[in-house]
Amino acid sequence: MTYARNLQQTYADAGDPDRFATSTISPESEVANILISHNVGAGASGTWPVASTALFFPFTVTGNADEAPRAYTGAIVMNGAAVSGNIDVGIYDPLGNLIAHTGSTAQAGTTAPQRINFATPVQLKPGRYYLAIAMDNITGTTVRWAPTAQTARGAGVRSLASFFPLAASAAAWVGTTQAYVPWVTIVENGAS
Amino acid sequence: MADGITLKPQPTGWNYLNLSSDDVFAGEEYAIGATAAVSTAWPTAGLALYIPLYVSAPGNAVGIFWQNGTAVAGNVECAIFDEYGNKVATSGVVAAAGTSAPQYVAFASPVQLTCGRYYIALMASNATQTFLAWTTSAAATNVNRMLGVLEQTGLSAGLPASFTPVTSARSLLPICGISFGPSSVAI
Numbered sequence: 001m002t003y004a005r006n007l008q009q010t011y012a013d014a015g016d017p018d019r020f021a022t023s024t025i026s027p028e029s030e031v032a033n034i035l036i037s038h039n040v041g042a043g044a045s046g047t048w049p050v051a052s053t054a055l056f057f058p059f060t061v062t063g064n065a066d067e068a069p070r071a072y073t074g075a076i077v078m079n080g081a082a083v084s085g086n087i088d089v090g091i092y093d094p095l096g097n098l099i100a101h102t103g104s105t106a107q108a109g110t111t112a113p114q115r116i117n118f119a120t121p122v123q124l125k126p127g128r129y130y131l132a133i134a135m136d137n138i139t140g141t142t143v144r145w146a147p148t149a150q151t152a153r154g155a156g157v158r159s160l161a162s163f164f165p166l167a168a169s170a171a172a173w174v175g176t177t178q179a180y181v182p183w184v185t186i187v188e189n190g191a192s
Numbered sequence: 193m194a195d196g197i198t199l200k201p202q203p204t205g206w207n208y209l210n211l212s213s214d215d216v217f218a219g220e221e222y223a224i225g226a227t228a229a230v231s232t233a234w235p236t237a238g239l240a241l242y243i244p245l246y247v248s249a250p251g252n253a254v255g256i257f258w259q260n261g262t263a264v265a266g267n268v269e270c271a272i273f274d275e276y277g278n279k280v281a282t283s284g285v286v287a288a289a290g291t292s293a294p295q296y297v298a299f300a301s302p303v304q305l306t307c308g309r310y311y312i313a314l315m316a317s318n319a320t321q322t323f324l325a326w327t328t329s330a331a332a333t334n335v336n337r338m339l340g341v342l343e344q345t346g347l348s349a350g351l352p353a354s355f356t357p358v359t360s361a362r363s364l365l366p367i368c369g370i371s372f373g374p375s376s377v378a379i
Contacts, residue, residue, distance in 0.1 A: 020244045020275070020309065021340030025223045035223045042225020044331045078332050113337045143331045145223065185338050191358050192337050 021192060022059055022072075023185030024131060025145070030058040031155040031181055035145050045080030045111070046144040049178045052164035054134035056092060056173055057181070058156040063126035070124050073190045074117035075102055077133070078183040080141030083107040087114075087140070088165040089184060091122060092130040096170035099129070104165040107140045115192070133184050134164045142182035149179045157181070217339060217365060224335065226328040229367055231261025231292070233322050238348035240315035241366065242273060242357055244340045250306045251372040255298040256283050258314055258368035259324035264288035266318025269351050270297070270368050273311040277355040280310075285350045288321050296371065305370075313355070314368050317348040323366035336360035 022028045025035060025043075034040070061070060075089040090101025100122035108114055159176040256270045271282035283297035314323070328335050336343070342357035 021338065023220075023338060025220050027219065032219060032223070036219055040223075042331065043223060044225075076337055078338060080331070111331070112333050115337070183332070183338060185340075187337075187340060189340065189342060189357070191342055192340055 020189055021185050021187045022131070024057050024181055024183060026185070028059045028062065029131070031152060031157055034147055034151045034155050035181065038147055038151050040145050040147045043143045043145050043183055045082070045141045046146065046180065047082075047141050048135040048138050049180045050161065051138050052134065052136050052162050053178065054132055054160045054163040054166060054170070055176060055178060055180065055182070056130040056132045056158040056160070056170065058128060059131055060128055061124045061126050065126055067126055070188060071121040072118065072124060072186045072188055073121045074115055074187060076113045076115045076185050076187060076192065078143040079107060079109055079112060079114050080143050081110055082139060082141045083110055084139035085135060085137035086164075087133065087135045089116060090132045090166040091124070091186070092132055092170055094128050094130070096173055098166060098168045098170070099124070101132070101166045104136070107135070130158070131184060131186060132166055132170070133182055134166055136164045142184075144183065145181040146179050147181060149177045152176050152179060152181060220339065221326050221328065221365070224328045224332065225330060226326045229324045229326050231263070231322045232325040232327055232364065232366070233263075234316040234319050235362065235364065236345060237266070237317055237319045238315070238346050240313050240344045240347045240351055241336070241360060241364070242311040242313050242342040242344070242355060243365070243368070245272075245310045245312045245370075247305050247307055247310060250304065253281060253299065253303045253305050253370050254373050255296055255371045256281070256369070257294045257296040257371060258366065259294050260288060260290055260292065261322025261324055262291055263320060263322045264291055265320035266316060268295070268317070268321065269315045271313045271351050272303070272305070272370065273313055273355055275309040275311070277311075277357070279351060279353050282351065285317075288316070311342070312368055312370065313351050314366055315347050315351050325364055325366040328363045333363060334361045335363040336365070339365070341365070
């Protein structure tokens with residue numbers, strides 16, 4: 001039996017907050033807390049660390065396993081002061097299997113959010129996933145945080161070189177050596 | 193790793209607001225580098241912002257509040273919408289009153305909120321009205337989009353029964369919240 005999300009839930013705790021937009025700095029993201037606890041400071045424009053390297057950020061879709069899945073309509077990347085080349089944003093399961101991605105998309109619009117829709121909304125059940133982003137050059141920027149690579153790795157961030165565009169399997173990913181946390185969010189509402 | 197059950201208990205407050213343990217925009221505002229919330233004029237008369245809110249434990253919502261800034265003008269409505277955009281509780285349209293202070297309105301009847309996702313909506317009928325709000329940030333624009341905040345215009349007469357929101361291309365997060373309790377006591 002599958003239950004609708006949330007409003008029928010009357011038990012005492014439904015897990016961590018979720019608020020229609022899940023980003024690399026939201027409570028659902030593992031790396032978010034280290035940005036505060038390690039006093040990383042404010043996000044700022046920064047160039048992509050290595051061309052065609054993909055970064056993977058663990059996050060949780062909260063709720064009970066028997067709740068209905070949640071539909072994400074697209075991703076938004078907060079671009080920095082310069083844009084260049086192409087980006088790709090996707091979602092992977094814990095084994096490194098690609099669930100959905102935007103596909104290679106020209107980066108556009110400086111110091112502003114760039115929305116890129118998934119071809120069709122992706123349905124995610126409660127569980128653990130990775131939010132992935134890759135860029136094909138090192139001139140383009142995002143608004144990003146720069147914790148040490150060690151702390152990012154400790155939060156479960158992974159990376160994979162020569163992985164643009166995002167491919168079907170990221171099983172060769174490794175603990176990241178990149179000190180780079182871009183601001184990326186996936187959203188449910190088409191109006192976001 | 194199988195799909196799992198996430199039941200990590202978390203704190204839940206008596207007053208839910210944008211910087212509480214339930215709404216948790218506090219962490220994001222900190223990460224963005226936002227400075228302290230300041231008195232900020234409402235950008236457009238009749239604008240409503242729909243701010244995501246998560247209720248982590250069922251409760252008896254007895255009232256709603258917002259933080260006025262240094263000037264008040266016109267009317268304000270603050271309400272709760274469910275995740276499908278239906279209004280479930282409201283302050284009603286009331287005259288803004290009291291500068292640099294919270295303004296609290298008790299619900300006509302307490303509302304039982306179950307666990308789940310909601311929006312807290314705030315509307316002002318006058319662009320002179322001010323709220324205590326974050327306006328971020330140096331490195332980014334249109335931050336509301338990254339936080340899932342939506343908006344709707346032309347609502348000076350009051351918030352609708354069912355919302356029809358659009359993109360909120362702003363960086364504006366006013367402080368507002370819900371009070372829970374057995375009794376209605378203004379914060």
